[in-house]
Amino acid sequence: xxxxxxxxxxxxxxxxxxxxxxxxxxxxxxxxxxxxxxxxxxxxxxxxxxxxxxxxxxxxxxxxxxxxxxxxxxxxxxxxxxxxxxxxxxxxxxxxxxxxxxxxxxxxxxxxxxxxxxxxxxxxxxxxxxxxxxxxxxxxxxxxxxxxxxxxxxxxxxxxxxxxx
Amino acid sequence: xxxxxxxxxxxxxxxxxxxxxxxxxxxxxxxxxxxxxxxxxxxxxxxxxxxxxxxxxxxxxxxxxxxxxxxxxxxxxxxxxxxxxxxxxxxxxxxxxxxxxxxxxxxxx
Numbered sequence: 001x002x003x004x005x006x007x008x009x010x011x012x013x014x015x016x017x018x019x020x021x022x023x024x025x026x027x028x029x030x031x032x033x034x035x036x037x038x039x040x041x042x043x044x045x046x047x048x049x050x051x052x053x054x055x056x057x058x059x060x061x062x063x064x065x066x067x068x069x070x071x072x073x074x075x076x077x078x079x080x081x082x083x084x085x086x087x088x089x090x091x092x093x094x095x096x097x098x099x100x101x102x103x104x105x106x107x108x109x110x111x112x113x114x115x116x117x118x119x120x121x122x123x124x125x126x127x128x129x130x131x132x133x134x135x136x137x138x139x140x141x142x143x144x145x146x147x148x149x150x151x152x153x154x155x156x157x158x159x160x161x162x163x164x165x
Numbered sequence: 166x167x168x169x170x171x172x173x174x175x176x177x178x179x180x181x182x183x184x185x186x187x188x189x190x191x192x193x194x195x196x197x198x199x200x201x202x203x204x205x206x207x208x209x210x211x212x213x214x215x216x217x218x219x220x221x222x223x224x225x226x227x228x229x230x231x232x233x234x235x236x237x238x239x240x241x242x243x244x245x246x247x248x249x250x251x252x253x254x255x256x257x258x259x260x261x262x263x264x265x266x267x268x269x270x271x272x273x274x
Contacts (some may be wrong), residue, residue: 022234025235073204091192093196093262094265112244117240122200124271136199
């Protein structure tokens with residue numbers, strides 16, 4: 001109980017600690033201690049801005065997801081480069097609307113970010129009730145296939161990781 | 166050997182950054198132009214940052230990990246700014262080119 005009060009957001013704390021050490025590019029004991037102090041106090045002072053608790057259910061799935069996203073981004077760059085250098089007339093831009101099954105706010109923002117970073121799609125807007133995501137595609141032949149792909153590849157693992165606890 | 170790898174990475178980076186800028190210039194409407202900078206440039210900047218990390222790690226023999234932070238911040242901020250610009254464009258009802266499909270979907274947002 002005591003630990004929970006002292007460290008309300010353990011993940012945020014680890015991230016801040018790592019960021020501090022990376023900013024200084026060193027593992028000197030002084031920086032480790034100072035980083036720890038900052039990582040303890042910043043989440044504590046800003047806890048009013050973090051109303052919901054974030055908990056990761058399956059960290060391994062998250063890492064697998066990151067790997068998939070990085071790979072897709074690499075491929076996306078080549079695909080988009082080819083599309084951009086080709087003729088404009090060959091492109092078939094389209095809006096698609098994705099019905100979201102994921103409910104966690106962190107999960108939704110990660111999904112929207114992922115969609116923006118991967119093949120030919122940019123997330124444009126989220127409906128007020130957080131149930132639909134509007135996506136613009138640079139070149140979409142089959143809207144339903146794209147939606148299914150996004151749901152299977154990105155939404156499913158994110159849902160597994162960010163379930164409420 | 167190292168110099169070859171670095172040169173290759175810098176060239177790849179420059180190429181993709183250039184493609185992103187070309188996309189920004191030649192694509193016909195606002196929503197399509199958003200695609201250039203959000204994607205083609207991520208690999209461009211990623212490759213250049215990787216080259217920078219390798220260079221400073223091997224040449225000055227001091228591990229340089231600042232680039233990891235730059236990459237993370239870039240990957241967090243690029244989609245968010247694209248999202249906000251698209252949201253603003255939808256709000257002021259910017260015109261898409263005519264062959265865009267499913268424009269009716271945007272009216273619900």
